[in-house]
Amino acid sequence: MVTGGAGFIGSAVCRRSVEAGWHVLNVDKLTYAANLSSLASVARHERYALVEGDVGDRALMDKVFAEFQPDAILHLAAESHVDRSIDGAAEFVRTNVVGSYVLLEAALAYWSGLEPGRREAFRFLHVSTDEVYGALGDTGLFTEATPYDPRSPYAATKAASDHLASAWFHTYGLPVIISNSSNNYGSYQFPEKLIPLAILNALKGKPVPVYGDGSHVRDWLYVDDHVSALFSILAQGRVGETYNVGGASERRNIEVVGAICDLLDELSPSVPIGARSKLIQFVTDRPGHDRRYAVDSTKLTQVLGWRAQENFESGLRKTVQWYLANEAWWAPIRQGTTDQRLGLRGSQS
Numbered sequence: 001m002v003t004g005g006a007g008f009i010g011s012a013v014c015r016r017s018v019e020a021g022w023h024v025l026n027v028d029k030l031t032y033a034a035n036l037s038s039l040a041s042v043a044r045h046e047r048y049a050l051v052e053g054d055v056g057d058r059a060l061m062d063k064v065f066a067e068f069q070p071d072a073i074l075h076l077a078a079e080s081h082v083d084r085s086i087d088g089a090a091e092f093v094r095t096n097v098v099g100s101y102v103l104l105e106a107a108l109a110y111w112s113g114l115e116p117g118r119r120e121a122f123r124f125l126h127v128s129t130d131e132v133y134g135a136l137g138d139t140g141l142f143t144e145a146t147p148y149d150p151r152s153p154y155a156a157t158k159a160a161s162d163h164l165a166s167a168w169f170h171t172y173g174l175p176v177i178i179s180n181s182s183n184n185y186g187s188y189q190f191p192e193k194l195i196p197l198a199i200l201n202a203l204k205g206k207p208v209p210v211y212g213d214g215s216h217v218r219d220w221l222y223v224d225d226h227v228s229a230l231f232s233i234l235a236q237g238r239v240g241e242t243y244n245v246g247g248a249s250e251r252r253n254i255e256v257v258g259a260i261c262d263l264l265d266e267l268s269p270s271v272p273i274g275a276r277s278k279l280i281q282f283v284t285d286r287p288g289h290d291r292r293y294a295v296d297s298t299k300l301t302q303v304l305g306w307r308a309q310e311n312f313e314s315g316l317r318k319t320v321q322w323y324l325a326n327e328a329w330w331a332p333i334r335q336g337t338t339d340q341r342l343g344l345r346g347s348q349s
């Protein structure tokens with residue numbers, strides 16, 4: 001069972017799970033961030049089904065558990081965009097905190113009633129973010145032992161849900177595992193996030209906004225590598241433990257958008273626009289913008305043997321190529337969105 005399976009990472013989990021031969025039930029509320037066309041390749045597959053609903057709906061969750069009888073849950077449903085959480089945190093609290101609580105309770109009730117073999121094998125994989133750890137200085141990495149220090153409303157709600165998931169393991173024995181991953185990028189990502197936004201703006205000759213002075217550092221993880229990590233954690237991870245997932249690809253935001261402009265100049269040259277790096281514009285920084293995130297994935301690589309298959313250059317090239325080849329996927333979303341800047345509430349300027 002996958003929650004949030006119509007979103008960016010969840011849809012990749014659903015596609016790969018069906019490919020792997022599993023039966024998949026996708027439970028998704030179909031918010032603005034969902035896109036059923038990301039699931040077109042599995043939508044009619046006999047091993048895939050969708051239930052449209054809210055993870056915070058206890059009656060529905062009980063019904064779903066009783067009917068589908070999952071062996072594992074990958075819980076990805078969330079409000080995920082930091083800028084939106086700055087403008088209005090209520091939905092983030094409702095879904096990320098209360099929704100996760102309701103799902104944990106429903107999972108516990110279901111798991112408690114399983115026969116011993118299935119109880120033993122059951123897993124609740126709570127998918128979270130490295131943003132719960134706060135910000136780093138110029139050096140150092142987040143490890144699984146880094147104290148939580150969330151800064152944005154989004155990160156605070158994810159941190160709260162991590163604590164709830166951990167408590168349901170320690171208090172009730174629910175076989176929970178938590179993963180904290182760095183920034184994902186890749187195909188099917190909603191074009192409000194930095195990489196797809198920069199690709200599509202630069203492609204169309206529009207300004208490419210970069211927050212502040214562009215020096216913020218993120219550790220970029222290709223989405224398919226994240227899915228492989230989740231599968232490794234599900235299969236071999238120890239219950240009650242946390243696994244960090246990072247791409248070992250730290251880049252400053254200005255480097256990221258510069259690389260996108262250069263790739264587009266190569267893959268889709270445009271005479272009227274010329275060098276697309278001219279489109280880069282520095283805009284007012286996000287309030288409370290964490291300077292640097294970087295993740296130590298040693299536990300995942302050494303204990304579970306996971307390795308990222310893509311480096312930033314190869315993953316970014318694949319991503320740009322995908323957006324160039326899939327206008328039918330993103331054009332309807334772009335038509336429905338405005339260029340209005342989100343997430344300036346609380347800004348001093």
Ligand code: NAD
Nearest residue numbers: 004006007008009029030031033034054055077078128184
């Ligand atoms: P996304 O915003 O693309 O998708 C979220 C999905 O959850 C959507 O399909 C939405 O409809 C669904 N959803 C929202 N509220 C729901 C509710 N109440 N009930 C059921 N479904 C609901 O998000 P994403 O980028 O794919 O992220 C997935 C998960 O991974 C999130 O938990 C996020 O915190 C975590 N994560 C994301 C990243 C990243 O870089 N994108 C990094 C680390 C962790």
